Amino acid sequence: MKEGPDIARIGALIGDPARANMLGALLSGKALTATELAAEAGVTGQTASSHLKKLMEGGLLLQAKLGRHRYFTLAGPEVGAVLEAVMGLAARKGHLRTRTGPKDPAMRAARVCYDHLAGDMAVRIFDSLQSRDFLAIAGAKGGFGLTENGSSFVREIGIDLDALTASRRPLCRVCLDWSERRNHLAGSLGAALLTHFIEKDWLRRDRNSRTVRFSPKGQAEIRQLFPVD
Incomplete structure (x- = not known):
């Protein structure tokens, strides 16, 4: 090139x-x-x-x-997005490093991807938003945005959507999950959701890794807010 x-x-x-x-x-x-x-x-x-x-x-x-x-x-978040995407590509092509240990299942279940949630729980959230038509393709470049119903839902759960849309950062961005090999939500909304969950004390971050652990109440609340078939 x-x-x-x-x-x-x-x-x-x-x-x-x-x-x-x-x-x-x-x-x-x-x-x-x-x-x-x-x-x-x-x-x-x-x-x-x-x-x-x-x-x-x-x-x-x-x-x-x-x-x-x-x-x-x-x-910045764009650097985190590139790293997670490269990890996803490496995983799909079989380029894996074996690191056994008790943290492996926890990392796959839920972890931080720079400033938003990744892992099985994050994929669940993305699938739920998409299946209920809360996300839609927006713009000529094929980015994601919130539908009217999606905007109402985000406000109802306590997210200041006006503040997010006023920022220069994209509201919704797709990030490929390296462990699930499916999409999770990034962008300012993805970051706001992670902050919201922490403030609600639904999850806690592991001090020594990217792992986050949901409390039983947190798991129940997430499953209720983000149902999937």
Whole structure:
């Protein structure tokens, strides 16, 4: 490709195993230090600094200083969307890394994808919204938007839809779930739903991973709000 976006550079940045592990750790949406990311990547602090510099120069990471520490985050939701999409492609093509352990089923059930919910429960929410005609294709590019009934539903459950539509971020975006290999909801609405569930104390995040765990009440509320056939 001689002209246009340089996907080779982005691919090279993501494709390094150490950098891939760092980016995967930041999909939790949390800010992590260089030391923490070095541990995630299994490299020395000096090597981690080199990788982090390349990721920042490539526009994939942001850095903030707090005291003596430097904290790193993904540069935005679009970076998280690309990472989740690449994970989905790798899973579909059979390129999997085996990591056995008790967290595997929990990660597949529900996890954070940067700032929105992913996993089995997130796919359920998307399927429910779509089956009840709350989501519709919007715009010439085939993006998703809320129908009139969908907008009413979102307001009824306590989401400030006016604030979401006033922002520059897309309201509804489809994100391919790497474990379920089906779609879940991203965009500002996906992020708002995750925040809403946390505020209701329906789920709690695992401090050491992307896993989130629904309480029995939370599971019951989600199944009632988002029924599926």
